[in-house]
Amino acid sequence: MDERKEKDRIEDIIEAIVATYDGDSGTNFIDVTNLPVREKIMMLLEDLLELLFPGYTGKRVVRKENIRYIVGDILCKLRSDLTEQICLALRHECRLKNCVTCDCATMAADITEKLIARLPQIRELLKTDVQAAFNGDPAAKSLEEIVISYPYIAAITIHRIAHELHLMEVPLIPRIMSESAHAKTGIDIHPGAKIGRHFFIDHGTGVVVGETAVIGDNVKFYQGVSLVAISIPRDAQRIRGVKRHPTIEDDVTIYAEATILGNVTVGRGAVIGANAWVRQDVPPGVTVTMAMPEVQVKHHRDKHGAHKEHKKDE
Numbered sequence: 001m002d003e004r005k006e007k008d009r010i011e012d013i014i015e016a017i018v019a020t021y022d023g024d025s026g027t028n029f030i031d032v033t034n035l036p037v038r039e040k041i042m043m044l045l046e047d048l049l050e051l052l053f054p055g056y057t058g059k060r061v062v063r064k065e066n067i068r069y070i071v072g073d074i075l076c077k078l079r080s081d082l083t084e085q086i087c088l089a090l091r092h093e094c095r096l097k098n099c100v101t102c103d104c105a106t107m108a109a110d111i112t113e114k115l116i117a118r119l120p121q122i123r124e125l126l127k128t129d130v131q132a133a134f135n136g137d138p139a140a141k142s143l144e145e146i147v148i149s150y151p152y153i154a155a156i157t158i159h160r161i162a163h164e165l166h167l168m169e170v171p172l173i174p175r176i177m178s179e180s181a182h183a184k185t186g187i188d189i190h191p192g193a194k195i196g197r198h199f200f201i202d203h204g205t206g207v208v209v210g211e212t213a214v215i216g217d218n219v220k221f222y223q224g225v226s227l228v229a230i231s232i233p234r235d236a237q238r239i240r241g242v243k244r245h246p247t248i249e250d251d252v253t254i255y256a257e258a259t260i261l262g263n264v265t266v267g268r269g270a271v272i273g274a275n276a277w278v279r280q281d282v283p284p285g286v287t288v289t290m291a292m293p294e295v296q297v298k299h300h301r302d303k304h305g306a307h308k309e310h311k312k313d314e
Contacts, residue, residue, distance in 0.1 A: 034091035093171040132200040151185035152201045162191035210245035224257035
């Protein structure tokens with residue numbers, strides 16, 4: 001292909017791609033300058049993690065003598081950067097709603113101050129989560145090991161931050177935060193989910209907790225647990241805000257790959273066995289298990305080529 005034909009071919013491809021942008025909104029960001037920046041949200045999360053677990057990132061040498069300075073330094077940076085990103089998110093929401101009356105900058109500053117004021121309470125909650133992990137995992141040798149190496153801690157920390165912003169009706173940013181935790185840990189918790197104290201997810205990968213789920217105190221999950229809606233209509237927006245995910249009361253344990261569907265309640269102290277499929281309320285204190293599958297053991301041929309006896313165990 002000669003140079004001229006190659007240039008024309010590229011120009012045709014460019015025109016074809018650009019044509020798909022015409023009349024489009026939501027899947028391109030041309031001339032849009034009021035969206036929060038994902039990379040900056042990730043940096044803000046790192047600062048928040050450093051406040052909640054000082055020394056966690058290893059980027060600062062933290063000592064008793066300098067801890068007040070470090071906290072103050074991070075808070076000053078956080079106040080400025082978080083306010084900026086929240087303001088962008090609020091302006092984007094105003095653009096979608098054709099709102100011209102909101103003072104987004106003032107609202108963003110107020111939300112940032114409220115989140116900063118909540119950090120001591122968030123940290124106290126996280127202490128209970130770390131302790132729950134230590135109490136619930138005999139393989140854990142120290143609290144430090146849990147904080148530094150357990151993916152669950154990153155997931156629940158980010159969730160507790162994102163949940164506060166969700167309650168303050170901040171658009172976009174809570175989902176950016178929760179999806180970053182999902183990508184990092186394999187644990188998918190919607191920022192709208194309400195989670196009590198002493199929560200622990202052992203192993204963690206594949207856990208899904210939906211937007212309107214409610215989880216009480218002293219609850220333990222294993223990997224692959226799902227708290228999901230039963231079904232979503234084609235026009236999903238019409239059930240926005242409707243309670244459609246489970247409520248898990250205090251002191252419940254849910255084992256690996258169990259699925260709880262819909263707006264049902266698992267009562268206090270109940271145990272849900274591995275691979276269970278639950279679509280109705282579970283009374284307090286009961287154990288729900290799937291029927292034990294039959295295990296078949298088939299022996300290989302012996303050295304003379306004869307099949308050995310088949311055996312079944314239950």
